[in-house]
Amino acid sequence: MLKKMQWFALPWIALPLALASSPNAEITTTGHAVLWRNPTDITSRNLFYGPGGKEHEPRGTFTFTKEDLDGTSPKFFVRDQDGVKWKVKLGSEARPETVASRLTWAVGYFANEDYFVEKLQVENLPPRLHRGQKFVASDGSVPNVRLKRYLKDDEKTGIWQWSQSPFTGTRELNGLRVLMALVCD
Numbered sequence: 001m002l003k004k005m006q007w008f009a010l011p012w013i014a015l016p017l018a019l020a021s022s023p024n025a026e027i028t029t030t031g032h033a034v035l036w037r038n039p040t041d042i043t044s045r046n047l048f049y050g051p052g053g054k055e056h057e058p059r060g061t062f063t064f065t066k067e068d069l070d071g072t073s074p075k076f077f078v079r080d081q082d083g084v085k086w087k088v089k090l091g092s093e094a095r096p097e098t099v100a101s102r103l104t105w106a107v108g109y110f111a112n113e114d115y116f117v118e119k120l121q122v123e124n125l126p127p128r129l130h131r132g133q134k135f136v137a138s139d140g141s142v143p144n145v146r147l148k149r150y151l152k153d154d155e156k157t158g159i160w161q162w163s164q165s166p167f168t169g170t171r172e173l174n175g176l177r178v179l180m181a182l183v184c185d
Contacts, residue, residue, distance in 0.1 A: 032166070033166040033167070034110075035109065035110070035167045035170070035172045035173065035176070036108045036109050036110075036172040036175065036176070037108050038108055039106065039107060039108040042106065042107075045105070045106050047102045047103075047106055048102075049115075050098075050101060050102045050105055050111070050113060050114060050115070051101075051105045051111055051112075051113050052113030052115070052149055056113055056149055057115055058080065058086060058115050058117060058147045058149070059080070060080050060081035060082070061080065061081045061123060062078040062079070062080055062081075062086070062120060062121065062122050062123065063078060063079050063080075063122070063123045063124050064076060064077075064078055064122050064123065064124045064125045064126065065077045065078060065079055065085075067126075067129055067130055067131070068087065069130060069131065073089055073090065073091050073093055074089075074090045074091060074129065074131035074132025074135065075087055075088060075089045075090065075132075076088050076129065076132075078122055078147075084149060084150070085149075085150040086147045086148060086149055086150065087147070087148040087150070088120065088122075088142065088145050088146070088147055089145060089146040089147075089148070090132040090135040090142060090144075090145055091132065091135060093146070094116060094144055094145050094146035095116055095144065095146075096183075097114065097146050098114045098115065098116040098146050099183075100183045101114040102114075103179070103183060104176075104179060107175075107179065109176060109179070112148050112149070113148065113149040113151070114146055114147070114148050114149075115146070115147045115149070116144075116145070116146055116147075117144075117145050117146075117147055118143060118144060119137075119141050119142075119143050120141060120142045120143075120145050120147070121140070121141045122140070122141075122142060125140055125142075
């Protein structure tokens with residue numbers, strides 16, 4: 001049963017970890033944390049839309065809620081016309097991060113519902129962002145952004161550590177390392 005996914009920040013993916021000790025996490029039959037699942041439906045996976053599919057593709061009106069000053073890349077939050085929360089990432093990481101999330105998901109790892117948008121029109125965008133103002137076009141639109149969808153009960157609970165995880169020494173973690181080596185510069 002899946003009540004709430006906890007996720008931990010990793011450079012370009014978020015790993016939902018099913019932690020048996022958490023009452024709001026996915027509980028597996030073995031009671032263990034989950035990093036990877038065999039993608040039995042690999043031929044049907046749509047790499048263009050990724051894990052969220054076409055049905056979760058961003059569309060409609062987006063309204064600025066607040067700027068995110070964490071990390072090094074300029075980001076801000078918006079809500080769409082249906083009340084869905086999205087994190088908008090600006091700059092050079094938007095395209096490769098979206099592609100990396102698709103590849104990660106395609107081979108069975110958990111990944112964010114990320115979408116690349118060529119031109120995002122945002123209502124109530126402040127006249128000046130603390131970071132990323134150079135990415136805002138003169139008409140107020142923001143070109144070439146990555147939108148990360150927040151699922152209803154998503155909760156960030158911490159930063160994921162390679163050396164202190166329940167996956168240390170597993171072939172699933174080693175596979176993720178190989179995948180990261182392939183997609184990173």
